[in-house]
Amino acid sequence: xxxxxxxxxxxxxxxxxxxxxxxxxxxxxxxxxxxxxxxxxxxxxxxxxxxxxxxxxxxxxxxxxxxxxxxxxxxxxxxxxxxxxxxxxxxxxxxxxxxxxxxxxxxxxxxxxxxxxxxxxxxxxxxxxxxxxxxxxxxxxxxxxxxxxxxxxxxxxxxxxxxxxxxxxxxxxxxxxxxxxxxxxxxxxxxxxxxxxxxxxxxxxxxxxxxxxxxxxxxxxxxxxxxxxxxxxxxxxxxxxxxxxx
Amino acid sequence: xxxxxxxxxxxxxxxxxxxxxxxxxxxxxxxxxxxxxxxxxxxxxxxxxxxxxxxxxxxxxxxxxxxxxxxxxxxxxxxxxxxxxxxxxxxxxxxxxxxxxxxxxxxxxxxxxxxxxxxxxxxxxxxxxxxxxxxxxxxxxxxxxxxxxxxxxxxxxxxxxxxxxxxxxxxxxxxxxxxxxxxxxxxxxxxxxxxxxxxxxxxxxxxxxxxxxxxxxxxxxxxxxxxxxxx
Numbered sequence: 001x002x003x004x005x006x007x008x009x010x011x012x013x014x015x016x017x018x019x020x021x022x023x024x025x026x027x028x029x030x031x032x033x034x035x036x037x038x039x040x041x042x043x044x045x046x047x048x049x050x051x052x053x054x055x056x057x058x059x060x061x062x063x064x065x066x067x068x069x070x071x072x073x074x075x076x077x078x079x080x081x082x083x084x085x086x087x088x089x090x091x092x093x094x095x096x097x098x099x100x101x102x103x104x105x106x107x108x109x110x111x112x113x114x115x116x117x118x119x120x121x122x123x124x125x126x127x128x129x130x131x132x133x134x135x136x137x138x139x140x141x142x143x144x145x146x147x148x149x150x151x152x153x154x155x156x157x158x159x160x161x162x163x164x165x166x167x168x169x170x171x172x173x174x175x176x177x178x179x180x181x182x183x184x185x186x187x188x189x190x191x192x193x194x195x196x197x198x199x200x201x202x203x204x205x206x207x208x209x210x211x212x213x214x215x216x217x218x219x220x221x222x223x224x225x226x227x228x229x230x231x232x233x234x235x236x237x238x239x240x241x242x243x244x245x246x
Numbered sequence: 247x248x249x250x251x252x253x254x255x256x257x258x259x260x261x262x263x264x265x266x267x268x269x270x271x272x273x274x275x276x277x278x279x280x281x282x283x284x285x286x287x288x289x290x291x292x293x294x295x296x297x298x299x300x301x302x303x304x305x306x307x308x309x310x311x312x313x314x315x316x317x318x319x320x321x322x323x324x325x326x327x328x329x330x331x332x333x334x335x336x337x338x339x340x341x342x343x344x345x346x347x348x349x350x351x352x353x354x355x356x357x358x359x360x361x362x363x364x365x366x367x368x369x370x371x372x373x374x375x376x377x378x379x380x381x382x383x384x385x386x387x388x389x390x391x392x393x394x395x396x397x398x399x400x401x402x403x404x405x406x407x408x409x410x411x412x413x414x415x416x417x418x419x420x421x422x423x424x425x426x427x428x429x430x431x432x433x434x435x436x437x438x439x440x441x442x443x444x445x446x447x448x449x450x451x452x453x454x455x456x457x458x459x460x461x462x463x464x465x466x467x468x469x470x471x472x473x474x475x476x477x
Contacts, residue, residue, distance in 0.1 A: 060451035062412035064419075064426060065443055072439030188311035192419055199314060206321060213322030220310040220318065227309040 004218060007205040011215070014198030015222050021118050021187045021197065026180060028123025033130020040135050051131060058128035064189050066125055071117040071193045075110075082106050118190035126183050133175035138164065140171040170241045177234040181227055188223075198222060252436050253445050263428030264449055266342075270424060271414050274346055275407060278353035283392070285354060286361025300358070307355030312413045315352055320344040320420050345417040353410050360402045364395035397468045404461035408454050415450075425449055 004011065036054060039047035058066070085106050093100045141164055149159040191199035202219045206212035253260070288300040307315065323329055323338040337343045368391060376386040418426030429446035433439050 057451070059408075060454045061447040062415035062426070062450055064412075064415040065429065065447045065450060068426075068429070068433075069439065069443035069447065072433060073443065076437075076439055185311040188313045189416075191313075199311075199317070203317070203321075211325055213318060213325040216314055216318040216322050220306070220314050223311060223314065224306065224309045 004214070005205070005209050005211070007201075007209070007215070010201050010205060011198060011218060011222070014196060014201030017115075017195065018184075018187050018197045018199075019226070021115065021122065021190055021195070022184050024119045025122035025126065025187070026183055028119065029126035029130050029179070029183065032123065032127025033134050036127060036131030037134035037138055040131065041138060055128040055131050058125055063122070063125050063186050064192065067118070067121040067189055067193060070121045070124070071112065071114065074117060075112050078110050078112060079108075082108060082110060114190060114193045114195035117193060118187070118195050122183060122186055122190070125186070126179055129179045129182075130176070133172055133179060134168070136175065137168045137170075137172035141167045166241075173234065173238050173241060177230070177238075180230060180234070184226055184230065185223065248440060249438060250441055250445075252432065252438055252441055256432050256435075259423070259428045259431060260425070260445060260449065263423050263425040263446070264453075266422060266427075267411070267414055267417075267424040267450075268453070270342070270345060270349065270417060270422075271407075271411050274349035274353055274414075275410060277346075277350040278357055278410075281350070281354035282357035282361055283396075285358035286365060287387070289358060289362045290365050304355045304358055307352050308359065312348065312352050313416045313419070316345065316348040316416055316420065319348045341417075341420045341422050345414075345420065345422055349410065349414060349417075352413070353406065356406050356409070357403065360399050360406060361395065363402070364399035365391060367398070368395055398472075400461065400465055400468060404457065407457050407461070411450065411453055411457065 036051045039051040040055075042048060086104055086108070089105045090100070090102050145163050145167075146159055149163045154162065187197065188199050191197050191203070194200075198219050199216075202215040203212075206215040209215070285300050285303065288296040289304065291297045291300075319338075320341065323335075323344070329335055329338065372390055372394065373386060376390040381389065414424065415426040417424045418428075418430055421427070423431065425446045429442045432442040432445075436442070
């Protein structure tokens, strides 16, 4: 059943692409999640509101819709912006120099790559989920310890680095693990906006060999390997960070 | 840059999409739940012949993307000559049937895991009390275990319902005119991605908020016994 007719390498290439998208977007998601969590817990009402708006909107809209909005919409928006910039710059130069010929200062047409659009959207979406995870984790750290650290004269960065972060990780790991597993599966959607990931490679191979079941099943199994590997790694990390509480 | 008059003009397409999304999600949730309860019980069973198949099923469907599951059923079915020559082929040719099947199988796996967790966390005393009253295992299951477990599973299940709604967006990829499909049609017709996808996004959001509201009402009704006692 699993005779892949020489498409093994192509499928593995796709799997590597899937992995790249997942890893880059999880980094972005963590950065956004940390910013979101800190804003949600901050004293500034504006930051709080913005973060709440972010998490509510993202968690209310399907990832596929957000991805298409960002990919197709981003394309239109960037091109609109480029045209505007060109027009304004040319007008401005023309005022100083009447002999000026129209030139394109920024490219007239920019192609957004599906890779970048995919990483940005998935990172943006999971940033919202990470915000909730990190917020809970920060709240789970004893306030008194932070106050004690501040009383010792530590700078905010030192408090974060030495007291908050090591304890936060412990509480954030289970939620982070769940988010990562969902994120990994979400990356399958980037094939819809044309990225050559494993799902698309499988589709192309299925088209020429007329064996769609075999190829999509192979993709499913590769995903299972990824998730099984992640779960093992996450379990190890959870054990590692919980040693001190035992 | 924005022209929302397109949407006013094309609202019948969105209405059709909304209808298709709602019935696809609702039917697959009901079917999925009816598979999930026995599956969750099997997963908790001490008999490995029941437990291991249930474990494998849940593991496969929770570990792979729904898009891939949908493709395996929608595109993959044609690879089997036995299926092509049978009466079932008529069904497998229909995109909506494949979507319904894959959504049902998917949500059954996730819900079974929720049911399993809820059954596992049941206080031992409740089961022992039921046995002490002379209840049969079947009576214990239907009168004591499930009513209590399903109630406690409610918050987790509301999350699953929302995930299912969001996951159902992939139906738009296999030619079904659900909300995503409608947005894709409008985008292709007018090349106006913002208007098309924002409208779909807002409609999905409204649906999500409705689900949250319904579950909040259900929780108020069924979690009365869990609320902190006020003096």
